[in-house]
Amino acid sequence: MSQQPTHAELKQELAATKVVEPLLPIEKKLIAGSLITGIALLVVLVVVNHLFPLNV
Structure with a gap:
């Protein structure tokens, strides 16, 4: 069976890479597009909620 690396070995390996x-x-374009889409949908949600509020 293989041995599990120790915490110190993992830390050393991460520091080396x-x-x-x-x-x-x-x-970058995909990230920007996703952020813009999310913000636009939030704005749409706020506008729709303002125009058609739920009166429960």
């Missing part, structure tokens, strides 16, 4: 890859342009 501090390579940060930049986001691709398409990834």
Whole structure:
């Protein structure tokens, strides 16, 4: 069976692999599109709620 690495070994391995890859342009566009879509839908929800409030 394989041994589980210790906490110190994991910490050392993570410290050795501090390579940060930049986001691709398409990834940036997807993130921006998702954020814009989410904010736009929130605005639509607020407007619809203001125009047609639930009177319970």
